[in-house]
Amino acid sequence: MFNEKMYRLGSKRSTIREIFEYAKKRSAEIGAENVFDFSIGNPFVPAPAIVNQTIERLVKETPSVELHGYTSAQGDKSVRDRIAENYVRRFGAQLSGDDIYMTVGAAASLTITFKALTCEDDEFIVFAPYFPEYAVFVANAGAKLTVLPSDEHMQPNFTALEKALNPHVKGVLINSPNNPSGAVYSALTIARLTDILRRKAREFGAPIYLISDEPYRELVYDENTKVPCIMNYYDDSIVCYSYSKSLSLPGERIGYIAVNPKATDSKAVYAAVCGAGRSLGFVCAPALFQRVAAECDGMTADLSVYKRNRDLLYKGLTDCGFTCVYPDGAFYLFLKAAEEDAAAFCERAKKYELLLVGGEDFGAKGWVRVAYCVQTERIEKALPLFKKLAEEYGL
Amino acid sequence: MFNEKMYRLGSKRSTIREIFEYAKKRSAEIGAENVFDFSIGNPFVPAPAIVNQTIERLVKETPSVELHGYTSAQGDKSVRDRIAENYVRRFGAQLSGDDIYMTVGAAASLTITFKALTCEDDEFIVFAPYFPEYAVFVANAGAKLTVLPSDEHMQPNFTALEKALNPHVKGVLINSPNNPSGAVYSALTIARLTDILRRKAREFGAPIYLISDEPYRELVYDENTKVPCIMNYYDDSIVCYSYSKSLSLPGERIGYIAVNPKATDSKAVYAAVCGAGRSLGFVCAPALFQRVAAECDGMTADLSVYKRNRDLLYKGLTDCGFTCVYPDGAFYLFLKAAEEDAAAFCERAKKYELLLVGGEDFGAKGWVRVAYCVQTERIEKALPLFKKLAEEYGL
Numbered sequence: 131m132f133n134e135k136m137y138r139l140g141s142k143r144s145t146i147r148e149i150f151e152y153a154k155k156r157s158a159e160i161g162a163e164n165v166f167d168f169s170i171g172n173p174f175v176p177a178p179a180i181v182n183q184t185i186e187r188l189v190k191e192t193p194s195v196e197l198h199g200y201t202s203a204q205g206d207k208s209v210r211d212r213i214a215e216n217y218v219r220r221f222g223a224q225l226s227g228d229d230i231y232m233t234v235g236a237a238a239s240l241t242i243t244f245k246a247l248t249c250e251d252d253e254f255i256v257f258a259p260y261f262p263e264y265a266v267f268v269a270n271a272g273a274k275l276t277v278l279p280s281d282e283h284m285q286p287n288f289t290a291l292e293k294a295l296n297p298h299v300k301g302v303l304i305n306s307p308n309n310p311s312g313a314v315y316s317a318l319t320i321a322r323l324t325d326i327l328r329r330k331a332r333e334f335g336a337p338i339y340l341i342s343d344e345p346y347r348e349l350v351y352d353e354n355t356k357v358p359c360i361m362n363y364y365d366d367s368i369v370c371y372s373y374s375k376s377l378s379l380p381g382e383r384i385g386y387i388a389v390n391p392k393a394t395d396s397k398a399v400y401a402a403v404c405g406a407g408r409s410l411g412f413v414c415a416p417a418l419f420q421r422v423a424a425e426c427d428g429m430t431a432d433l434s435v436y437k438r439n440r441d442l443l444y445k446g447l448t449d450c451g452f453t454c455v456y457p458d459g460a461f462y463l464f465l466k467a468a469e470e471d472a473a474a475f476c477e478r479a480k481k482y483e484l485l486l487v488g489g490e491d492f493g494a495k496g497w498v499r500v501a502y503c504v505q506t507e508r509i510e511k512a513l514p515l516f517k518k519l520a521e522e523y524g525l
Numbered sequence: 526m527f528n529e530k531m532y533r534l535g536s537k538r539s540t541i542r543e544i545f546e547y548a549k550k551r552s553a554e555i556g557a558e559n560v561f562d563f564s565i566g567n568p569f570v571p572a573p574a575i576v577n578q579t580i581e582r583l584v585k586e587t588p589s590v591e592l593h594g595y596t597s598a599q600g601d602k603s604v605r606d607r608i609a610e611n612y613v614r615r616f617g618a619q620l621s622g623d624d625i626y627m628t629v630g631a632a633a634s635l636t637i638t639f640k641a642l643t644c645e646d647d648e649f650i651v652f653a654p655y656f657p658e659y660a661v662f663v664a665n666a667g668a669k670l671t672v673l674p675s676d677e678h679m680q681p682n683f684t685a686l687e688k689a690l691n692p693h694v695k696g697v698l699i700n701s702p703n704n705p706s707g708a709v710y711s712a713l714t715i716a717r718l719t720d721i722l723r724r725k726a727r728e729f730g731a732p733i734y735l736i737s738d739e740p741y742r743e744l745v746y747d748e749n750t751k752v753p754c755i756m757n758y759y760d761d762s763i764v765c766y767s768y769s770k771s772l773s774l775p776g777e778r779i780g781y782i783a784v785n786p787k788a789t790d791s792k793a794v795y796a797a798v799c800g801a802g803r804s805l806g807f808v809c810a811p812a813l814f815q816r817v818a819a820e821c822d823g824m825t826a827d828l829s830v831y832k833r834n835r836d837l838l839y840k841g842l843t844d845c846g847f848t849c850v851y852p853d854g855a856f857y858l859f860l861k862a863a864e865e866d867a868a869a870f871c872e873r874a875k876k877y878e879l880l881l882v883g884g885e886d887f888g889a890k891g892w893v894r895v896a897y898c899v900q901t902e903r904i905e906k907a908l909p910l911f912k913k914l915a916e917e918y919g920l
Binding site for chain 1: 526527528529530531532533534535536538539542545546565567568569570571572576577580581584588589590592593594595596597598629630632633634635636637640641642643644658661662664665731732773774775776777778789790793794795796797798799800801802803804805806807808809810811812813814
């Protein structure tokens with residue numbers, strides 16, 4: 131009567147969304163101040179003032195029909211040109227507005243890219259831990275997702291990669307800074323990764339695309355932490371970007387796909403991106419927020435709060451005796467569950483009103499994600515509860 | 526190397542988009558005032574003042590994190606409740622916010638609905654003339670689109686429908702007021718149509734969904750023209766709505782899907798809609814515009830301009846000797862090409878800088894669509910050119 135797969139996807143929400151909804155319910159029961167929701171990557175820091183200022187200015191100054199009308203399917207030309215100019219200036223990669231396709235946020239950037247690339251029997255590779263919706267998006271394109279392990283610093287396991295690459299692998303998806311681990315791939319990592327891809331692509335006689343999901347690109351906290359621009363390392367690369375996290379507007383759904391103009395048949399890949407966007411029902415990215423994105427591209431919300439949170443939480447949790455990955459970026463901390471079953475650990479944390487997401491869904495058994503994009507005060511109040519949780523485990 | 530189908534979809538733009546891009550190019554060459562672009566349904570009438578007022582108020586009054594943050598995947602609860610309340614009040618159909626799923630506009634409403642419903646070997650039926658992207662959206666779900674003829678008043682051919690219905694038909698898609706013909710289905714038409722569907726569904730022992738694509742619902746111009754609410758006629762019905770045309774904000778991408786709560790297993794169908802939205806990469810509809818939609822639901826831009834345009838154009842073109850369908854609604858007029866080959870007719874019209882869309886793509890050979898959502902002055906200036914075109918054909 132209807133599509134069973136879609137029914138299952140819709141009736142069994144993602145774990146993250148499940149906890150997000152639970153948090154809302156629980157807050158109504160015992161008061162939001164008593165619920166410590168570390169489940170969702172919904173930025174707490176307000177959008178930079180320029181976002182709302184730009185909205186107000188555009189609404190005042192731009193004729194309604196121009197402001198709210200259709201843009202070209204790939205996005206307003208001046209918006210794309212401006213974002214490309216910034217990209218060239220910031221990262222040194224050569225790129226024009228014609229290589230950029232505006233999207234309704236990161237999820238759309240990914241479903242469109244997968245759909246554009248996927249041929250029969252295709253496969254994409256991702257390293258655990260990874261954002262679980264990747265599996266949904268790859269499945270939507272009809273491709274297979276292969277999950278490979280990372281090392282203890284959450285850097286890719288290159289031996290596993292060498293082994294897994296085969297002529298059906300259409301692309302490797304990376305996400306650095308990483309959700310859920312907070313790890314950032316160094317320039318050395320990217321160089322090693324792309325060396326392997328280049329060699330294997332030559333061997334197989336077909337491009338292997340490197341797809342870089344970069345919503346956390348700007349969210350790094352130490353001076354020495356740099357997020358390498360993959361276009362400078364590898365020609366067959368596609369950047370999927372979203373302004374959700376950098377500008378704190380995840381609900382507005384605005385981002386882009388940038389196809390490296392040095393990619394094999396780059397113009398045709400870009401056309402396939404346009405076709406996939408059309409096929410999936412995206413017409414154009416929201417017009418007002420396209421202009422807001424262009425105006426605010428490269429800027430960020432006040433990241434100092436996340437840095438403070440990161441430092442406080444990492445110190446607090448390690449002081450409690452928990453094992454954590456040091457989070458170089460994004461706003462997630464990856465914590466080793468104090469028992470084998472991370473889901474059971476999360477259930478026990480719930481008793482203290484601590485809402486965490488088990489690592490199972492991220493392909494990382496025994497780990498737990500703590501999203502620290504919350505008010506610092508929430509972390510301060512939560513740490514004694516984490517302490518009690520640690521004591522329960524005799525840490 | 527990439528998906529060939531997507532490449533073709535992306536490199537061969539829809540005819541409408543093709544002419545839209547040509548118009549931009551031609552305007553740059555000879556000045557916009559000399560190009561008469563009747564190709565695209567991009568409303569010329571500004572959004573009602575309340576749209577921008579609401580945006581300004583929300584931006585001033587709502588904390589950034591709340592305003593621009595994620596909403597639930599199906600849309601903000603208060604937004605959905607408010608839209609449902611209006612629906613009940615306006616149309617008398619029983620509906621709650623939990624039957625509504627907010628989308629990124631009409632195209633998304635449709636791709637999500639098709640994906641939610643489609644099982645293996647499924648088929649959807651549409652009556653010509655129809656919006657050509659339907660074929661793309663149905664193909665994306667992996668279903669087959671069957672196109673049936675209409676009568677000379679652009680009402681469904683019921684004999685053809687009776688014949689075409691078979692156990693693989695998952696749904697019938699209607700679009701009234703119609704793009705491209707401007708025809709509106711009367712209550713009698715809907716009653717006859719749903720009688721057949723009910724009877725056949727009983728015969729096959731499975732629901733046949735009636736999917737109603739209603740972006741033009743509010744755009745009717747005569748007192749006696751009413752758009753019947755399909756939920757009052759048929760239980761297994763799904764309404765796909767968009768605010769693009771009623772509120773003149775097609776670039777902002779905001780609409781909804783309403784699943785009739787009286788539909789068979791309505792909650793499961795709704796869950797499948799949620800799953801399809803997730804699978805296609807829609808996370809949530811743009812947050813700010815969800816609230817704008819709730820605030821402005823049921824209101825419209827100033828439709829008197831379209832009525833004036835409709836009257837002027839219909840009279841002008843019939844006076845020239847052209848055969849036209851009298852357009853009861855939407856902002857399109859369907860004109861019989863003065864030669865067999867509508868594409869050749871459109872090419873000849875281009876000589877006079879009249880940009881029309883051939884009916885071939887709409888499944889209506891020999892017809893042409895004239896979108897009159899333009900400044901009235903454009904029609905006044907264009908009519909003498911249409912006159913010359915008619916004279917060329919000896920009309």
